[in-house]
Each structure stands twice: as structure tokens, then as C-alpha cells.
Amino acid sequence: MGTNKSPDLLPGTLDLLVLKTLARGRMHGYGISQHLKSISDEVLEVGESSLYPALQRLLLNGYAEAEWGVSENNRRARYYTLTPDGRKQLTAERKEFDRMILAIQKALA
């Protein structure tokens, strides 16, 4: 599905990263991708063709809500906020992710 610029991401990881990013507060799509890029020392470069489906999935599952607002440079931008459900999902996915990483590390050790 589309061009994923982070081929090394485990399936479902992008949703987790976006959730985590949104946990910091209201953000628009471009802001999310910039945040992920800078926080990972430019390793995670999330293209729009994976970011926006991921955001739509969050909306569909009720983990996030979207509303139009004004961006830093005074343009109309769509801002995403985490819902309580989203927060719960973040914790759950986080746990699952840790379990997975642990398992992989064990397997590779």
C-alpha cells in the first residue's frame, strides 16, 4: 500500500508512533511527520501516503479527533487530538510493542 519511506518499521508501529506523538498534544499532520523526523535524528521519515491512512485509521477507531485550526504560519490546517480511547490504546499498544521487542531481542541473542 503506497510508498512507505520507513521500510524497517514493524507492522502497526506507525500507528503507535503517531499515537505517542499525539499524546504530547494537538498537532497537524505535517507537524507529526516533522516531530517524528527530528526526534529520531531523521531516521523515521514518514511520507504522506502512510501518514494519512494511519491518521484515518485512528479517526475510524475513535482514537483521535480532527478539527480545522490555524497553523503557526497562519494557514488553515487540520489538527488531531487524542481521545481517552486513544490514550488507552496507546498504553495497550505500548505494552504489546515492548513484549514484541523483548521477544525479538531474545530470539536474536
Add this chain to the structure above:
Amino acid sequence: MKLFRRIRFWLRARQNAADLAEEIEFHRSMGGGPANTTMGNTTLAREDARAVWIWPWLESVMQDFRYALRNLRSHPGFALVAIAALGTTIGLTISLFSVFNAVALRPWPVDDPSHVFNILALNDRRQPSGFSLAEFRYLAANSKTFTGMIAQRDNQNVDLADSKAACSWVSASYFRVLGVGMRAGRGFLPEEDDPEAPQAVVVVSDAFWSARLGSDPRAVGRTIRVEETPFTVVGIAASDFTGTTPGPVDLYVPMAAASILQPSAAWMKAFLTSPDHCCSRVAGRMARGLSKQQGEAELGVLHNQFQNQMHQESRGVRLEGTAFIATGKKDKIVPIFAMMFLGVTLVLLLACANVGNLLLARAAARRREISVRLSLGASRTRLIRQLLTESLVLAILASGLGLASAYWLPPLVFRYAVSDVLSFRLTPDTTVYFFALGVSFVVCLMFGLAPALAGTRTGNTRHRLRGVLLAAQVALSVMLLAGASLLVRGIQKARMQDPGFQISGVSIASFELPASSYDAARTRSFFEQLTRELQGNSDNRIGLARLAPLGRATNWNSFRMPGETDKQRKMVVAHDANAGYFDVLGIPILAGRNFAASDADRKVILVNETFAQRFFNGDALGKSVVMNGPTEIVGIVKDAYTRGLDEIDATIYSPITGNAIPLALFRSAPESADRLKAVLQQLEPRARMSVTPLSDNLDQWLRASQAGASIAAALGMFALVLATIGMFGVFAFWVEQRRTEIGVRMALGARPSQVIRLVVGASSRSVAVGLIIGFAGAIGASRLLVRFLYGLSPLDPTAYAGVAIVLGAAGLAATYLPARRATKIDPMTALRCD
């Protein structure tokens, strides 16, 4: 919740797509220059993001549908039987609904029909009636709740130069208020409806324009001769306007122009101007944002004001929608529809039980498949959804078939049952489509849910459900057959019944006189002369009557006893007749005398037995009642079903007046019609005459009920076939399942008769329960039929015995083959099979 969000997304699909496009555009512009390679194809990104909302869900639904279709295709026999049974019954249901829709739901084909109402005044019997034209003008001028009003008279046949046409008199406001445009021409001008200055102008219907004026592009401005007067065509009505009366209309003329069409009619001036001259139908377009109650209240006040000026009492105004049924025919039409819906619903239930049984048998056959899927981890809900999707596919295919039949079945039945040309728009519209869709969902749940639940259950409860379905089929078919046989017996009884007067060998002649030169006095003297000429040399008498026996119209009149007030007036059937009427129809005079020539200017009446019994305890002769003035009862005649075969009404016979052209009744002999014609031509060369046998009226009278009985009989037969197939299926399946058991029994020495008893006995309890419920239900429901039975008891033993015999035969037929197959089971083969 997820489904809800999904639906909300699709409800605002366009907005959401725009949002996505905008935010991706924003993202892109923030990202900067062309060197940025993270920017892929934005359209693709948008599509992928949107796909999140549909994909998995739609895919699984599509998968279910594909699977269902494949499954049906691999069992064509089952699919055909199920679709045929359901399609036929759903077709009946949809057809009935589309007739109901045309009669009761569809408003007039006018602009914004939801604001157009029929306006009815309540008369002293609190029944809705119309208004005088004077009052119509008063209401139209003073109402604030209505932006416009129209008045209309029922269609009349008029003579054109070479043919006849249906003509309706309407107020000049008609087309403007209804928002009906002109295909060509200007329509009526307000000043063309002035009683003081009538204009000979006419608007023609689109159908008339194309059929009779040859679609002449210059038709507007042409003149056509109506009743020998040239009328100027001022408009051709829009092609989709089919009129506001049940019958088709060819010509519309302004009310005032009626005085041009019938210059010598004595009542014309009163009709156009007098506040007392009832009644024209009035309708209006209500201002937006007002309620029906506000309109009723305002018109009630105006009506009261107007009636008070005339020193009359008013009893309120009622507003009704413009669907056909609203025009005072509700009481007659609704019970008929209720009954037919009941019958059709029973058949639909029967078909559902039938198909449900087939599905159940299939579920048993698919037991292995289902348990494999369950053990592979499919959830039960998922499997139920799958099975229900199969049922839905069946139901939708059947509804499609049903909808197709709704295009041709209602017009066909209508043509058979109703002799009048009615311009109902029977073609299914959106309402009917939605109904069809609704029916397929309901039906799908009715026949699909129980087998789906039972089929995915791991325990073994299936025998009970099959028994219930069998009992339901038997019960439903008993009820349908009982209803049908009661109706058929009822119509038989009506046919055999002695109507109390001579029908065969009597003919009716109806006349047309040039309306322009015959007023009441001249009409009366003309017919006196006609009967004198004809009777002069023989005792072959001629009966004259205003209305024919068993005709479609009935005349009612009111009377009171001397000393009573006008408020105590009672309504009775009123016939105008001459002395010959009783001779020709063979209605004996029981007491007193017949009309005599000397009665012409005296106020005398004859009454029938029922009248004498009801109002005078039989002792009516020589008594007086007050009609227009004191009137003496000079004779009592024997009761006869002259109005209709359903019951005898208290009836008054008054001497013929000249107010309407009477009909002539005479004993048909080869030369009598010719002689009548000869005398008529000699007295008035412009007169025309047509003769029909009186038995035509009887046929017509019985026709609607006969159509009803035929429909009921057809439904009953159809139900019987469905039930027989259903029972056959159950027995055959039972035998198939018990092959081994039967084989063992036969190996152990069971005789064929014992095997047959086993087969029959297995379902006998369900059948017995079904029979009991069915007969109880039929007896309970038969009360609803009373008004269609012509006096036959709803508990008529013959009808019920007939049902029992027919059903018994069907049951035998259904068990015979399976039972025979059971006795032919070879024990060895059966045992080796498993």
C-alpha cells in the same frame, strides 16, 4: 460505534474528501521545494487514506454476497423454487401496495402537492360535501391561510362536432393555483370566469391534443365546437398533468362557460351565483408554514360567517389531502384493502414458512461445512451473517421479480374488476421501490433468521422448528382457503338470490335530448307524451325511472313526520318512478294503489315494506309524511333489492319529474326497442337513444365482488400449492433422513402399512395443531368478511367442509410419494449406505 463512525464518514463523503485533499496539500506546501523526495503521488495518498474507511468492511460484505451467489448457483433447483415462491408472493404484496399507493397515498399530480388540500364542508349528517360557487368566491377572496383556491365539477360528457369528450368545469384559478403549466397557450384569465360575461374558451389536456387535435402545433387559437358552440383553445395543459378527478378529462372550461354549454338549464343561474346551490368541489393551496388546523379554523370561521348571512347553520370545515381516497370514499375502500392486505400477508407468511423449511433442510445438509467452519474458528455471528446474506440475496432477487410483476399485474386486475376508465397512476414510484426494499429485508429475516440460528447451533433442536413451520403452513393455508371459499360461496348466494324484481327480459333505454331546448317542464311533458304514444294501443307498459335498478348511482332524500322539526329528518333511498315501473319490474303492490295520471300535481308517494315497517310498524297506508311539503303514502310495494344486493333500504317512490331525463324500462321483445325508437324519432328527431339489458347492471354489480372472490380463490389455490409443496418437502426430507432406521425396521419384518404409518405419524401432531389453529383463526377472522358475504353466515358449514376435503386431499398427495419411497427402501442398500 465503529459502524456509526463509518456511516457518518460516508454521509459526508464529499466534505471528507475535500478535507483530506486540503490537508495533504498543506503538508506538501510545508514540505518545501521540488527536491523533496518524500512527497509521493498525492492522489494515491488520498485514495489510500480514504480506503481506510471502506475496505475491510465492504470487502467482507462483498465476499458474503459472492459466496451466497455461488452457493445458489450450485443449487439451482433450490434457488428456483425459493425465488419462484417468494417472488410470486412478494409480487402480490408489492402489486397490492402499488394499488394502495395509487389510491390512498399519491396526491394530485400538481406542483408541491403537500400544500394542496381538499376543502370540505360538513353537512347536517356531518358528512363532507362541497360548497356553492358563491361561497367558494367568498372563501377564496377572504382566506389568509390559503394563497389560492379552485372549484371543480365532476366530468360531464359533451358533444364535439364528430365525437364525445369528457369535460370538466373549473374555476379560472385552477391551473394557476395548482401550479400546472401550459404546454402551449396562456390558460384561463381571471375575467373569463365571470358569470355575467361568460367566455367560450377551453383548455385541452395533452392527451386530447395529441389524439384528437393531431398534435397540431397551431392548436392554440383554433376553435373547436363543443355542444354546437365554437370554443377557442387558449391552452394545452402540461403533459404530465393527468387531472384531479378519478376519470380522465379531455376539456377544461371556466365555470361561467357552463351557461354557454347549457343555455336553457333552469338551474344554471342558481348554480353560478346562488349561495344555496350546492355543491362544487373546492380545494386550495395553503400558505407555507401553516398547519392544517390553522387552515381548518380560519375556513370554519369564514364558512360560519357566510352561512349566517344566509341564515343557515354551519357545521365546520374539514381539510383533507388530495389522494383519491380522501374524497369521501375512505369507509368503503379501507376495509377492502385491509382484507386484501391480510390475505396477502398470510400468503407471504406461508411462503416464508415454506422457504424457511427448505433452508432448514439445506442447513442440515450443510451441517458438515458449518461445523468445519466453526471449528476452524469462525464465530457464530459471522456464520449467521453469512447465512442471512444468502437469504437476503434470495429475498432481493425475489423482490426484483415481484417489482417487475407490479408493473403489469395491477393494471390487468383493474381492467378486469373495474369497468370505469380510471386514471389512477398505477406505475410504481419511489414509495413503491422503498416498500419493495423494506419487504425484502423483512421477508429475509422472517424466513432466514430461524434456520440460520438453528443451523449454526450445535445441539439438536431442529425437529421442533420443522414441526412449528409445518404447523404454521397448515394453519395459514386453512385460513386462506376458508376465507376464499366463504367469499366464493357468498357470491354464489348473491347470484342465486331472488332480487325481488324481474331482471331477465327487461331492457333499459337511456335518452339524450338536446339540453339547450329541454327544460324541466318540457322534459316532463315529452316523456308523458312518449309513454302515451307507446301504450296507446297495447298493454305493453313502459316504466320510467330516474335511476336504473342496480345502477351505480343512488338517490337519497329526507323526510320527517308531521309535527317533528327539520332536525329530526331521516334519510331514505328515494326513487323517481311512474306506474309502469312496478309493472315492468314485477314488483307487486301489497296495499293501496299504484301511481295514477291524476297524481301528477298531488304530493303522493309509494313506500316499500321496510319503510312501512320501520317508520309506521307496517301501518303506513294513508299516512302523511313531510318531504318538501305534506305528502301522502298511497301505496306499499313489496321489498326488492333495487339499490344493491347487499341489503334492502327503506325506500320512497315519488312520481317522475322533469328535472332529469328519465330512463325507460321495458320488457324486451324483438320489436319493442324499434318501436320505441320510431316513436322517439317522430317526437324529437334530435333525440338519441341507447338500449342495454338490465342484466348488464346485475353483472356490473356483481363484477367487483366477483373479482374479489376470484382474487381470493386464486390466493387460496396458490396457498394450497405452496402448502402442498411444503408438506411434501417435510415428509420427503424426513424419509431421507430416516433411511437407515426404516431399512432396519423393514429388515426386522415391518410391513409397508406400518412404514407408512410411521411416516405419516411423524408429522401428524404438527398437522393436527396446524389444523386446529387454522380453523380457529379462520372462524375468528371470518367476521371481517361479513360485509362481502351477502347474508351468508361466516360459519357456513359447506365452506369449511370444502376446506377440510381439499386440504385432506392435498395432505394425501403430499405424503403419498414420500411414503411410497419409504416402503421401497431396500434394507440392505440402506444399511450399507452409511
